[in-house]
Amino acid sequence: MNSNILSQKKSSSSAPDQERGGFDFKKYSTIMALIILFIFLAIMTEGGFLDARNFTNLTRQISVNAILAVGMTMVILTAGIDLSVGSVVALSGVVAGLLQVNMGLAGMGVSGTILSILACVATGFLCGTINGGLIAVFKIPPFVITLGMMVIARGLALIISDSSAISPMSPSFKWLAKGFMSTELTILLLAGVLAFWVKSLIARFKEGKRSTSALFFAFLLEAICISFPAYAFISDRGLPLPTLSLIVIAGLGIFVLRKLPFGRYIFAIGGNEEAAALSGVPVTKIKWATYALIGTLAGVCGVILTARLNSATPTEGNLMELDAIAAVVIGGTSLMGGLGTITGSIIGAFLIGTLNNGMDLLDINSNYQMVIKGLIIIFAVWSDARTKQKAKA
Amino acid sequence: MTEILRTHQITKEFSGVKALRGVDFTLNSREGLALIGENGAGKSTLVKIISGVYSAGNFGGKISIEGTEVEFSGTKDASEKGISIIHQELNLFPELTVGENIFLNHLPLKSFGRVDYLKINNDAQLLLDQLGVEFLATDKVTDLNTGNQQMVEIAKAISTNAKILILDEPTSSLTTKEIQNLFKVIKKLQENGLSFVYISHKLDEVFELCQAVTILRDGESVYSNQLSNIDQNTIITHMVGRELSDLYPPRMINSTPLEDRTPVFEVENWSAYKLSEHRERVSKVNFKAFRGEILGISGLMGAGRTDLLLSLFGSSNYQASGQIKIDGSPVKISKPEEAINNGLGLVTEDRKGNGLHLDFSISDNICMASLDSYTKNGLLDNNKKLLVVSELVKKLLIKIPSTDHAVKTLSGGNQQKVAIAKWLATKPKILFLDEPTRGIDIGAKFEIYSLLNQLVKENVCVIIVSSELPELLGMCDRVIVMREGQFASHLQGSQITETNIMSAAVGVQ
Numbered sequence: 001m002n003s004n005i006l007s008q009k010k011s012s013s014s015a016p017d018q019e020r021g022g023f024d025f026k027k028y029s030t031i032m033a034l035i036i037l038f039i040f041l042a043i044m045t046e047g048g049f050l051d052a053r054n055f056t057n058l059t060r061q062i063s064v065n066a067i068l069a070v071g072m073t074m075v076i077l078t079a080g081i082d083l084s085v086g087s088v089v090a091l092s093g094v095v096a097g098l099l100q101v102n103m104g105l106a107g108m109g110v111s112g113t114i115l116s117i118l119a120c121v122a123t124g125f126l127c128g129t130i131n132g133g134l135i136a137v138f139k140i141p142p143f144v145i146t147l148g149m150m151v152i153a154r155g156l157a158l159i160i161s162d163s164s165a166i167s168p169m170s171p172s173f174k175w176l177a178k179g180f181m182s183t184e185l186t187i188l189l190l191a192g193v194l195a196f197w198v199k200s201l202i203a204r205f206k207e208g209k210r211s212t213s214a215l216f217f218a219f220l221l222e223a224i225c226i227s228f229p230a231y232a233f234i235s236d237r238g239l240p241l242p243t244l245s246l247i248v249i250a251g252l253g254i255f256v257l258r259k260l261p262f263g264r265y266i267f268a269i270g271g272n273e274e275a276a277a278l279s280g281v282p283v284t285k286i287k288w289a290t291y292a293l294i295g296t297l298a299g300v301c302g303v304i305l306t307a308r309l310n311s312a313t314p315t316e317g318n319l320m321e322l323d324a325i326a327a328v329v330i331g332g333t334s335l336m337g338g339l340g341t342i343t344g345s346i347i348g349a350f351l352i353g354t355l356n357n358g359m360d361l362l363d364i365n366s367n368y369q370m371v372i373k374g375l376i377i378i379f380a381v382w383s384d385a386r387t388k389q390k391a392k393a
Numbered sequence: 394m395t396e397i398l399r400t401h402q403i404t405k406e407f408s409g410v411k412a413l414r415g416v417d418f419t420l421n422s423r424e425g426l427a428l429i430g431e432n433g434a435g436k437s438t439l440v441k442i443i444s445g446v447y448s449a450g451n452f453g454g455k456i457s458i459e460g461t462e463v464e465f466s467g468t469k470d471a472s473e474k475g476i477s478i479i480h481q482e483l484n485l486f487p488e489l490t491v492g493e494n495i496f497l498n499h500l501p502l503k504s505f506g507r508v509d510y511l512k513i514n515n516d517a518q519l520l521l522d523q524l525g526v527e528f529l530a531t532d533k534v535t536d537l538n539t540g541n542q543q544m545v546e547i548a549k550a551i552s553t554n555a556k557i558l559i560l561d562e563p564t565s566s567l568t569t570k571e572i573q574n575l576f577k578v579i580k581k582l583q584e585n586g587l588s589f590v591y592i593s594h595k596l597d598e599v600f601e602l603c604q605a606v607t608i609l610r611d612g613e614s615v616y617s618n619q620l621s622n623i624d625q626n627t628i629i630t631h632m633v634g635r636e637l638s639d640l641y642p643p644r645m646i647n648s649t650p651l652e653d654r655t656p657v658f659e660v661e662n663w664s665a666y667k668l669s670e671h672r673e674r675v676s677k678v679n680f681k682a683f684r685g686e687i688l689g690i691s692g693l694m695g696a697g698r699t700d701l702l703l704s705l706f707g708s709s710n711y712q713a714s715g716q717i718k719i720d721g722s723p724v725k726i727s728k729p730e731e732a733i734n735n736g737l738g739l740v741t742e743d744r745k746g747n748g749l750h751l752d753f754s755i756s757d758n759i760c761m762a763s764l765d766s767y768t769k770n771g772l773l774d775n776n777k778k779l780l781v782v783s784e785l786v787k788k789l790l791i792k793i794p795s796t797d798h799a800v801k802t803l804s805g806g807n808q809q810k811v812a813i814a815k816w817l818a819t820k821p822k823i824l825f826l827d828e829p830t831r832g833i834d835i836g837a838k839f840e841i842y843s844l845l846n847q848l849v850k851e852n853v854c855v856i857i858v859s860s861e862l863p864e865l866l867g868m869c870d871r872v873i874v875m876r877e878g879q880f881a882s883h884l885q886g887s888q889i890t891e892t893n894i895m896s897a898a899v900g901v902q
Contacts, residue, residue, distance in 0.1 A: 259772045261764045267753075268761060274747040278708065279762040279815065280733040338752060 023214035029383070030331060030347045031221050034354065041358040049361060055232040056240055060177070060308070062353030063242035064089075064301045068324035069331070069345040070253040071294030076328050077257075078290055079270040079337025080135065080142040085298045086320030087153035088127045090313070092302030094157045096120035096173075097166035097312025106170035113172040120306070121299035127153055128295015132288035142291075150321070157314035167311035177307035180238040189239065189247070190230045197226060242304045246346075249297065253342045266290060270337025327352055330380040351380075396460065397422045397588050398443070398476075398557055403454035405438055405447065412438045413452070416614045418607040420557065420588055425579075427599040427620070428592045429632060430609030430834070436592050439609070440561055443590075444478040445471030458557075477555035479546045481562045481832065482745075487535035492517035494534055495549045520548045524578045539694060540571025547578060551587070558582070558589040564598060565832045568694045568860065569895070576602055594834050595861075596625045608632055629835060641867030642839065644846040651885075655721065656681035657854045658823050663715035665697075665704030674700035676878045678715075682823065687845060687855045689869035691862070691894050697878040698858040699742055702825045706732045706739045719822070733762060736822030740812050740829060742858070744805075748812045751801035755793055756782040758800050758811050763818040785814040790840055806837025813841065823854045830864060842868060862891045874898050 041049040048054065068085050075082045096116045099105045105112035131149050135142045168174075181189070204215060233239050239247075257263035265286045268276040277283045301320075306312045331348035333340025355376065359369045398420040405413040413435045420426045430436050441447050443456065445465035455462055458474055465471045485494050492513040493500075501509040501516075517530035526544045528537055534545060543563060550558055560579075564572045579589065579602060591603050599606065600620055608616040608631045616631040658681065665675040674697045682688045690698050704711035707726040717724055719735050726732045732739070741748040749758055759782050760767060767778040782796055789810045793803065800811055809829070816824060829845070830838040845855055845868065859865050865872050872889050874882040874897035882897035884890075 261768060261773060264757075264764055264773065267757075268750060271750040271753055272747070275741075275750055276761070278703075278706065278729050278739060278741060278747050280730040281761075282728075282730055338750070 021210045021214065023217050024210065026332070026384075028218060028221055030344060030351060030380075031225060033380075034347060034351050035221070035224060037351065037354055037358065041354070041361065044358075045361055049358065050228075052232040052236040054357075055229065056236045056243075058353065058357050059229070059243040059246075060240040061357065062350055063240075063246040064304055065320065065323045065327060065353060066246050066346050066349035067249050067297050067301055067304075068294070068320065069327040069349045070250055070342055071290075071297040072321075072324040072328045073331070073333055073340055073342050073345040074253070074257070074266055074290045075142075075294050076325070076333050076335060077266045077270045077337055077340055078287055079273070079335075080287065080290070081146065081325070081335075082128075082131065082142065082291060082294050083146040083321050084127065084131060084149035084153055085294060085301075085324060086317040086322075087150045087157065088124050088295060088298040089301045089305060089317035089320055090315065091127065091153040091157040092120045092123035092299040093306040093312045093316060094161045094166065094314050095123045096303060096306050097169070098160060100169050100173060100312075101166050106168070106173070109170065110172050113170060113176070116173060117176070117303050120303045121296055124299020124302060125292060125296040128292040128298070129288070131295065132291030135291060136284045136287035154314070161312065161314040163314060165311045165313040169307060169310050169312075174307050174310055175241070177240075177242055177304050179241045181241065181244050183234055183238045186233050186239040189244075190226075190233070193226065193247075197222065242308070245300065245304065249300070250342055250346055257342060262286065262289070267338055270334075270339070272338070323352055324349075326377045330377065330384075332384060348380075352377075395422045396420070397424075397458065398590075399457050400439075400443070401455040401457070403439065403442060403452060403456070405435075405442060405452040412612055413442075414612040415454070416609065416612070418614055418617060420590060421605070422588055423583060423586060424588050424605055425583060425603035426588075426590050427603040427606040428590055428609065429594075429596075429599065429606060429628060434609040434632075434834075435612040436609055437561070438612075440478065440559055440590075440592065443471070444468055444476055444559060472553050472555070475554065475556035476559065477550035477553055477557070478559040479543075479550050479561065479563055481565060483539075483542050483546060485534045485542055485545060487533070489534060490514075490530065491521070491528065491532050491534060491537070491545050491548075492530035494545055495520065495530075495552050497549075499553070516552075517548065520552055523551075524548060525581070526574075526578075538571070540567050540574060543567060543571070543575060544578065547575075547582075551582065556586075556588065558587055559592070560589060561592045562594065562832060563591075564593065564595065566694075569862075571694075572598070594832070594838075596628060599628075600625070632835060640835065640839065640863070642843045642846055644849065646870055651681075651683065654683050656718075657684045657720055658682040658856075659716075659718040659721075660705065661716040661718070663701070663705065663717075664713065665700050666712040667700060668710055668712060674711075674878055675704060675713075678875075678878075678880055680873055680880065680883075682854045682856055684822075684852045684854050685849050686870040687849060687857060687868050689865040689872040689889075690856065690858045690875060691860075691865055691872055692875035692881070692898050694860070696875040696898065698875050699827055700878075701875070702739060702827055702856075702858060703741075706737060706825065733819055733821075736820075738762070738816030738819055738821035738824045740809075740816055740824070740826040742827035742831065744808055744812055749800050749808060749815075752799055754797050755786075755791070755800055755803070755811055756796040759785055759796075759814045759818055762815050766819075781818055782814075785817055788817070789814050789844060804833075806833035806840075809833055809837070809841065813844065817848075821853065823856065824848065826855065826857045828859060829857055830859075830861070862894055865889065865894065866891065876900055 038049070072082060072085070096119060099116045099119050100112070105116050127149060131146055134140050134145045201219060257266065265276070265281045268281050269283055269286060273283060305316060309316070327348035328340070328345045329335065329348070330351055331341065331344030331346070333345060352373065355373060356369065359372065396419050400416055400418055403413050403416040404411070416435065416439055418426065428436055442452050445468040448466045449464035457463060463474055495517045496513050501512040503509045514530045521528070521530055524544055524547060526541060528541055534542060537545065563575060567575065583589065591599065593599055603620055605619050606617065606628065607614050608628060610632060660678060660680050663675060663678045664673060666672070667674045678701060690701065692698050700711065704713040705717065705726070707728045709728065717726055724735050726735060745751060750761065756778065760778050767774050767781070786793065786796065791807050791810045791814065793807065800808055803811065830841055848855055857868065866889055869889065872884045872894060873880055874884065874894055876898055881900065882893070884893055
């Protein structure tokens with residue numbers, strides 16, 4: 001998609017190196033930060049951090065925030081925001097919990113679990129649809145609407161749960177978070193990912209936009225990001241189901257943004273809403289749909305979280321929206337909309353999650369953890385803003 | 394005459410691309426120097442260098458003021474040396490008063506750091522009286538019309554005791570009367586000792602206002618002379634480096650009388666209420682437009698021309714009533730999607746605000762209004778997209794290094810071509826263009842005019858709104874004149890004269 005008529009003529013793979021671009025530092029800065037953090041933690045824990053089981057568990061923990069970050073990317077790309085996701089995760093989790101425990105679905109085995117999942121996801125969808133409708137149709141600022149929904153959903157979660165945790169869930173429900181995809185299937189899936197990667201490698205080489213050494217360095221980084229998780233999943237117990245959901249959702253998200261007019265419209269709205277509207281972009285529908293989508297993803301996260309904790313807690317998911325927003329921003333998406341990627345947001349989510357996990361491992365007091373995390377978010381956004389300013393000058 | 398400002402071999406590169414290759418010009422004291430050049434000739438870059446936006450060391454060459462070489466480390470330096478600039482786009486704060494806007498950068502203070510409003514208003518009023526304008530220093534800028542807002546910019550520029558004023562296309566959004574007022578003010582300031590550099594595409598303005606001219610082409614100053622020695626053709630020849638026999642390409646006018654043709658677009662009893670202003674901007678308008686013609690819509694600023702186009706196009710900023718018929722059958726257009734599906738296209742007046750996605754690539758912009766047509770089984774097909782984009786880039790002679798470049802890196806003329814390409818990609822039956830050549834140079838204008846003629850040949854119905862009378866005269870089969878939201882006159886053939894249009898626009902019978 002990056003090729004073009006005029007430069008196609010002159011830029012073939014035979015173009016001399018100095019005519020092509022160097023290493024895209026900005027694009028890979030978050031990945032490099034993540035790798036450095038991994039190395040640092042590996043040294044501090046004398047290799048314990050790189051243990052396959054620890055990494056597998058880490059991806060399971062991170063998946064909730066990363067899934068929310070996928071939805072949040074789309075919302076922020078339209079120049080919107082959703083502050084309600086944390087509360088919606090709690091509310092939908094409580095709905096699942098009530099169905100499992102109070103309504104007795106836990107005793108109904110797999111069909112009970114499926115019903116609980118559907119109800120949980122539907123709750124998220126409903127909240128998102130209400131948000132989106134008010135924002136898109138009545139043109140009320142998303143900050144205000146989702147702030148309201150944040151409080152309302154939290155209140156509802158507390159009301160219907162009678163302010164207490166609900167447990168236990170049925171074994172098949174718990175399996176949703178604790179289960180694994182078999183090693184064979186994991187290998188198959190990873191082979192698929194590998195194929196996609198190789199295809200993109202070839203495309204980039206052919207395009208010849210960047211010098212060979214820059215491309216090589218980029219591939220090296222990407223190879224690390226694929227091979228280490230692959231090693232961990234295969235040598236441990238396979239792919240954890242929440243991680244699988246993340247891969248599927250992220251894959252779909254990237255596909256939607258790149259390949260469907262819907263995705264391009266999301267960018268167009270964030271880039272210049274009025275110009276988009278006058279170009280015939282169905283602004284109302286698209287905005288509405290993005291909020292419904294992130295609500296649905298919050299419902300999915302409600303399932304995963306409730307299953308992982310084996311309990312539906314009305315106070316769960318507190319400040320989760322801020323982690324998701326931080327992941328998106330660290331990943332390079334502009335809060336003004338129109339610019340950003342899902343891949344970046346997922347790397348951002350991993351950076352935050354790894355930091356949390358690492359600080360736990362290092363036994364850092366949780367109060368200090370908050371301060372450190374906040375500083376890192378500010379630093380990340382500051383350095384991003386700085387590179388952008390430099391690029392402008 | 395003594396020289397006040399001189400540049401010597403100014404050069405400037407942007408990541409390897411030479412924007413300026415050596416510009417020399419001399420501005421004499423109390424002189425008006427016109428700086429003229431095509432799209433991308435380097436005028437804006439030069440202005441940024443003179444006004445200190447690009448600080449010393451970021452460009453080559455020398456600047457001297459009154460014979461002494463100067464180096465600016467920023468715009469503040471330049472303004473201390475007496476150089477003030479008025480940018481093409483107004484840089485005012487609409488919710489502040491005129492006085493606050495004028496003194497914003499150097500607010501006078503009282504004890505405890507309080508703003509001295511008495512001084513602001515008195516000083517500002519003095520400046521305004523000097524300019525001979527009718528509004529007050531205490532008026533809010535948002536309540537002034539564009540012409541008066543421009544006057545505020547001038548007051549702001551001279552409030553720093555500027556000796557040299559640089560005006561970058563100051564008239565592009567003004568009406569004829571406002572332009573005359575502006576010129577009066579500039580001439581008066583000149584009598585009081587001001588020298589100015591005037592950048593414009595409008596040659597008649599240049600001849601009226603300036604004494605000398607320097608012409609830029611491809612980043613070089615190619616010609617300088619006193620205007621009294623030359624005529625418009627000399628300037629055009631030097632600007633484009635070729636003879637431009639006529640500003641408007643000739644074309645065949647459809648000679649079949651209107652009564653014998655079927656209209657493609659009919660509007661009956663059209664009224665539009667602008668929601669943000671809480672008032673009716675268009676009332677009970679009726680007109681017909683035909684395939685293969687250019688219909689012009691003229692009128693003063695605020696006569697409701699843009700409002701008419703936007704409301705017909707289904708913009709959500711308007712509540713509209715009335716009837717639209719396309720090819721004889723009534724259609725309902727309540728949003729732009731429906732307008733596009735019915736074969737309408739709209740090149741907006743404000744490229745930056747609602748016309749283009751400036752940060753997006755050229756190809757993304759061109760495909761913006763026709764994205765659904767590049768899908769295969771619901772998925773976007775980039776090859777299809779690329780094909781259309783490259784075809785349009787060729788057809789419109791858009792000069793770009795690559796279709797991946799952000800539109801904001803292009804010159805005004807090329808941006809406008811991208812905006813038009815976006816609509817050609819939708820293959821419209823009826824194309825609205827609001828000020829299609831605003832702020833772009835003669836060469837690009839000519840290319841756009843030729844393109845419009847080409848569209849007419851392809852049987853498209855073209856409707857243009859324009860504030861430039863020669864453009865309407867040179868291009869249109871028919872002209873409708875609007876005044877205060879209503880149609881004031883309908884002119885055809887030899888009736889289309891500047892006098893007829895103007896008298897209808899201002900309401901003289």
